[in-house]
Amino acid sequence: MDVIFGVLLALMIIVAVSLTTVFLVVRAIAKRIRRSPAIGGAVLRTRARVATGPRGKVLRLRVRLRETLESGRAAVALAASGTAPRGELSRLFRRIEHEGEALDLQLRLMESEPDAAVLAEELPAAGRRVDQVADLVHRLRASVGAGLGGVSDDALTALRAEVDREVVALHAGVGELRTLNAHDASGPGRITPRTAAPAPAPNRGNRP
Incomplete structure (x- = not known):
């Protein structure tokens, strides 16, 4: 047991x-x-x-804010990789990111607001704050883009013209090759089939 x-x-x-x-x-x-x-x-x-109504607008502001900060992180990571001047970009973005996170907390608090009228009244100010963060990130990304250099409309136009010239030259070469092949195929070295000689007609002079 x-x-x-x-x-x-x-x-x-x-x-x-x-x-x-x-x-x-x-x-x-x-x-x-x-x-x-x-x-x-x-x-x-x-x-x-x-979501619909004011709460849906708050959620869309949060989505825009999140995507804006993600684009800023990507730009700072590119600058930190050494392909663009780093400068004070990382420090500036940390400040922007801190303000963005504080703003996201405010938007999350607005989500829990039960009074739709109060929420609708607070939305314009929240939208302006998100616009300000988006503008700051846009300026930061423009700074990184300016540091990349090497890409411009003139450079792309010149590159396209060079590609067009190469394509024309390639087509001309292919046409010339086809002409040479056709000439070789019809030259004296080609063996042509002989036409069979016609059979002699029967002799009909001595008919019975």
């Missing part, structure tokens, strides 16, 4: 440990999913598409 009781107790301990482990793993995965920027952005965009 004691043996059976010991076995059951061991099984219960194993099951409890297994369930606890599974719970901790699932909770860790859920936390990681919630903290994932890609998943969070996708969820936010989906909510913004289906």
Whole structure:
């Protein structure tokens, strides 16, 4: 009896440990999913598409703010990679990003506002703040673009003209090659089939 009781107790301990482990793993995965920027952005965009009224406008402002900050991060990463002058871009963007995160918290607070009239009254000011952040990021990206250099309308036009010349030369070469091939095929070296001689007509002079 004691043996059976010991076995059951061991099984219960194993099951409890297994369930606890599974719970901790699932909770860790859920936390990681919630903290994932890609998943969070996708969820936010989906909510913004289906929501209506003032709350939907708040969600769309959050989407615009998130996408603006992501474009700023991409520009700063490009500048930090050494392909563009770095300067004070990283420090400036950190300040912009800090203000953007504070603004996103305000927008999240606005989402929980139950009074639609109050929410509609606060929306214009929130929209202006998002516009200001977007303008700052646009200026930062323009600075990075100016530092890249080497790409202009004149350069692209000249490159297109050079490509057109190469295409014309290629077509001319192909045409000349076809002409030479046709000339070689019809020259004296070609063996032409001989026409069979007609059979002689039967002699009809001595008819019976």
